[in-house]
Amino acid sequence: MYAEPIQRLIDELARLPGIGPKSAQRVAFHLLKLSEDDAGRLADAIVDVKARVRLCDVCFNVSDQELCEYCRDDRRDRTMICVVQEPPDIVALERTREYDGLYHVLQGHISPIEGIGPEDLRIAELLERLKAPPGSPEAIQEVIVATNPNIEGEATAMYLGRLIGPLGVKVTRLASGLPVGGDLEYADEVTLGRALSGRRRIQ
Amino acid sequence: MFVRKLALEDFRNYERAALELDPGLNLLIGRNAQGKTNLLEALYLLSGLGSPRSSDSALIREGADRALVHGCVVRGSRTLEIDMEFRSGRGPRALVNKTAVPGTRELSEITTCVFFGPDELSLIKGSPEGRRRFLDDVIVKLRPARFGIRREWDRVLKQRNALLRSWPRSGDPRTAVETLEVWDEAFARAGAALAAARLEGLGALLPFCRKRYEAVAGGGRIEIGYVSSWLSEALVLESLDGAELDPGELQDALASRLRELRSREIERGQSLIGPQRDDLAVRLASPGETVRDARSFGSQGEQRTGALALKLAEFDLLSDALDETPILLLDDVFSELDPARRASLSDAVRDMGQAVLTSAEPGAKGSATANTVYEVVSGEVRRRD
Ligand SMILES: [Zn+2]
Numbered sequence: 001m002y003a004e005p006i007q008r009l010i011d012e013l014a015r016l017p018g019i020g021p022k023s024a025q026r027v028a029f030h031l032l033k034l035s036e037d038d039a040g041r042l043a044d045a046i047v048d049v050k051a052r053v054r055l056c057d058v059c060f061n062v063s064d065q066e067l068c069e070y071c072r073d074d075r076r077d078r079t080m081i082c083v084v085q086e087p088p089d090i091v092a093l094e095r096t097r098e099y100d101g102l103y104h105v106l107q108g109h110i111s112p113i114e115g116i117g118p119e120d121l122r123i124a125e126l127l128e129r130l131k132a133p134p135g136s137p138e139a140i141q142e143v144i145v146a147t148n149p150n151i152e153g154e155a156t157a158m159y160l161g162r163l164i165g166p167l168g169v170k171v172t173r174l175a176s177g178l179p180v181g182g183d184l185e186y187a188d189e190v191t192l193g194r195a196l197s198g199r200r201r202i203q
Numbered sequence: 204m205f206v207r208k209l210a211l212e213d214f215r216n217y218e219r220a221a222l223e224l225d226p227g228l229n230l231l232i233g234r235n236a237q238g239k240t241n242l243l244e245a246l247y248l249l250s251g252l253g254s255p256r257s258s259d260s261a262l263i264r265e266g267a268d269r270a271l272v273h274g275c276v277v278r279g280s281r282t283l284e285i286d287m288e289f290r291s292g293r294g295p296r297a298l299v300n301k302t303a304v305p306g307t308r309e310l311s312e313i314t315t316c317v318f319f320g321p322d323e324l325s326l327i328k329g330s331p332e333g334r335r336r337f338l339d340d341v342i343v344k345l346r347p348a349r350f351g352i353r354r355e356w357d358r359v360l361k362q363r364n365a366l367l368r369s370w371p372r373s374g375d376p377r378t379a380v381e382t383l384e385v386w387d388e389a390f391a392r393a394g395a396a397l398a399a400a401r402l403e404g405l406g407a408l409l410p411f412c413r414k415r416y417e418a419v420a421g422g423g424r425i426e427i428g429y430v431s432s433w434l435s436e437a438l439v440l441e442s443l444d445g446a447e448l449d450p451g452e453l454q455d456a457l458a459s460r461l462r463e464l465r466s467r468e469i470e471r472g473q474s475l476i477g478p479q480r481d482d483l484a485v486r487l488a489s490p491g492e493t494v495r496d497a498r499s500f501g502s503q504g505e506q507r508t509g510a511l512a513l514k515l516a517e518f519d520l521l522s523d524a525l526d527e528t529p530i531l532l533l534d535d536v537f538s539e540l541d542p543a544r545r546a547s548l549s550d551a552v553r554d555m556g557q558a559v560l561t562s563a564e565p566g567a568k569g570s571a572t573a574n575t576v577y578e579v580v581s582g583e584v585r586r587r588d
Contacts, residue, residue, distance in 0.1 A: 110385070111362065112362050112363070112366035112386070113361060113362055113365040115369065117372065117379070117382055118378050119375070119378055150358075151355060151358045151359055151362065151389065154389065155362070155389055158385045158388060158389070159381065159382065159385045162381060162384075162385070163381075186348070187348065188348055188350065188351035189346070189348045189351055189352055190351035190352060190354075190355050190396075191351065192348070193396075
């Protein structure tokens with residue numbers, strides 16, 4: 001057992017995702033070696049992020065204002081919503097520069113093992129955004145479901161499809177399939193099967 | 204294909220061990236509990252399908268924090284260096300030629316092993332789980348790209364069972380039912396894909412199995428059926444006879460049974476039908492008689508012959524399909540067999556590629572013909588000249 005302040009730091013660090021007891025100990029002793037200034041900057045950054053960063057009122061992306069940068073931006077296409085699981089997914093999509101619509105962050109996926117059901121996600125808020133009557137200028141014309149291509153992401157997409165389809169809004173799913181630069185011969189059959197069912201016409 | 208070199212570190216009872224293996228017959232001699240089987244297990248692990256006998260955490264030598272297995276595998280004109288690392292509480296890591304691969308399943312593209320141990324009688328007498336695992340492993344060995352089907356199925360089953368266990372769910376009951384419907388659809392799709400792969404694998408295995416059984420038993424017959432509470436018997440029989448399967452038909456069959464059983468599954472809090480409950484029915488017949496259930500009616504000798512025929516059929520099927528001879532790992536099997544079966548097995552071994560045998564008898568059968576003989580004494584391996 002270490003002195004109380006060190007043990008407390010180790011315990012706190014060990015609660016972070018992806019950090020086990022051993023890494024927590026390593027990080028704690030690294031922090032111990034920091035200069036007063038460096039330690040202060042790190043502590044400030046943590047306090048600051050909690051004080052100043054919040055979730056966007058509309059799409060639940062991280063933001064330092066009531067509305068995030070995408071919801072504020074008038075130049076973006078307001079008839080499309082791309083649904084993602086977490087804020088970093090937006091960053092990944094933005095890097096492609098292929099999409100200029102709006103976003104909606106579910107804050108997770110459906111996973112009974114982790115006790116996460118649809119009511120724990122921002123799904124009700126998404127449906128609220130789709131309420132504008134078709135034909136009106138605020139009406140959403142397409143929802144692109146960009147959840148992860150794993151079991152939980154697929155189940156979440158299927159669930160959204162069932163809810164949104166009947167509202168008369170077009171629902172699409174990101175194509176999932178073969179990795180670029182990969183070899184067809186060695187592709188996993190599940191991946192290959194999905195790629196086949198999501199095939200598209202050339203031209 | 205063959206393993207040219209095997210090296211271990213902190214693996215089970217070995218602190219360090221290294222063996223050079225012959226492309227033909229290799230013999231490991233030692234008294235019981237000295238670590239012979241551990242060497243076969245390490246060879247099997249190189250094929251990326253997990254241990255044939257236990258969880259990965261047991262692989263780590265007591266007091267060590269990780270176990271290492273290194274193998275040098277020759278396949279066709281290629282020589283591949285495989286390194287595996289096992290740590291408790293996380294999945295195994297694998298390197299091929301010093302480059303990390305995304306998952307150990309990549310290894311099943313390189314090495315294929317058939318393991319035959321003294322417990323194989325459980326293929327006939329044991330629980331359905333062992334028979335499902337046998338068939339599921341054959342499917343992946345036959346086509347490594349099928350691994351994803353199994354992984355996806357395992358995950359969907361766990362998720363759906365977790366959902367059923369958590370019933371009744373708080374909140375809107377309609378949301379709960381809609382969530383279940385989503386998992387039903389995933390369950391039916393993944394389950395149908397696995398069942399289709401199993402039927403195809405079993406259909407391919409059967410002709411080899413019949414031939415081997417007849418040869419080993421000197422007549423008689425073996426039949427293996429796929430027992431399922433959600434597939435029609437007619438469909439199973441047709442597909443085992445080689446008819447093309449329509450995965451959509453299987454998916455519909457499973458989906459409609461799920462709808463019928465919904466309230467019972469909710470009440471019981473788990474999935475009551477699906478591939479996780481299916482089984483293989485092994486039936487045997489003496490010459491001129493009709494087939495009967497091997498588990499209830501077969502003699503001990505017939506059951507052993509059945510298990511041996513299944514394993515040899517696995518070997519034959521893989522040899523035929525892969526254009527490569529799998530590596531045969533025989534763990535102390537000769538002592539369990541009577542002279543006739545012993546003879547037919549050693550005939551078979553002679554025709555095969557690389558084989559690694561263990562035996563407790565110093566003058567064991569094959570020691571005269573083996574190309575390489577190692578003695579195993581309490582975690583030490585010594586080559587006998
Ligand atoms: Zn926003």
